[in-house]
Amino acid sequence: MKKTVGEKLRDLRTAFGLSQAQFGDRIGITRGSIASYENDINSLTTGAKYKILQTTGIGFDYFDTDMQLWEAFAKYEIDPSNLKLKSLTDTIIAFRNSVKDFANNTQTPKYLNTKIEHLKFMAEYENAECVFVKVVGKEAEPLAKNGDILVVAQDENPENTNWIIAKIGDDTLIKQYLLTGNNEISLKSSSDDSYKFSKVGFEKEVKVLGIIRSKISIEIL
Template identity: 30%
Template sequence: MQITENQRLRIIRKSLKLNQKEFGDSIGLTQGGYSDIERGKNSVSGRIKIFLNQIHNINIHWLETGEGEMFSVTIEDLAKNFVGFRKPGELSPEEIEKLNLELEHLKAEIFRAQCEINLYRDLCASKDKVISGLEELVKLMRER
């Protein structure tokens, strides 16, 4: 059985030892709003994903796919793991592979974020057109 984003969200909340109200509050949702997402009634929006990453350091790739680590690896984490290594030749093949894998995940996350930005830009442009049309309609109605 495939685990959904919504189910992974519950796993995240449980791992942080928070109840629905506390977790919802932390990402700007009511307990009921968060509960709807966790139960699968509503999907996990891009905005929520951004908050999850910024506030709880959640790896969005893991949330979406279940692949990788639940929590994002930060530059500080990487530095701690490789303290003492001064030259690339001193890294083991496993450590190099780990860095390459993290690099690929970060590139994929950047690509998804850029796609999301483009979608929001298109949405804003579309709404701007609707607003302009409505303003024109209001202007015409007032002239009558």
């Protein structure tokens, strides 16, 4: 019988031999939230999954597929006889092969463990899930060119002047998010290439996939 996400979370926590309070304290989630996830009262959020990934090494696919816990241990090379949570001074960043891949989730990302202070230096890291996205061809012009790397925080709430990756219908766009004095939102990349929305229209028509925190240019690599 297929297990629920909550049951899978309980299996993972008990494998580490921790109570809900202990597990929550170690991964930065309240005991009440752990209980609500395990009882399938609330859905396990992307942010919670990311914290679990950071501390246990277990990837999203454990929760998103029929993968069993022993299969996840094998895939992520975790020794079930010596389970230890990683320090929250470490973080795991994902690499995507293109903006298109990032937007459509067409391939399994590659993961790398690094120190949070390194990511803070590169990406203004604020506990959002950060992804390194390689630019292919002209998909990020004029902001970035072929071969550049975008550091993207998977955050749906941009601030004025942020560059974002967004979807409008089937189209993936890289635009600057601009608030105007007329209670409008503009998405703009050049003087002759912009979209304008009311705030309500923006919420209905635009899906923000991430905020671009910084760019690593191939010219300085």
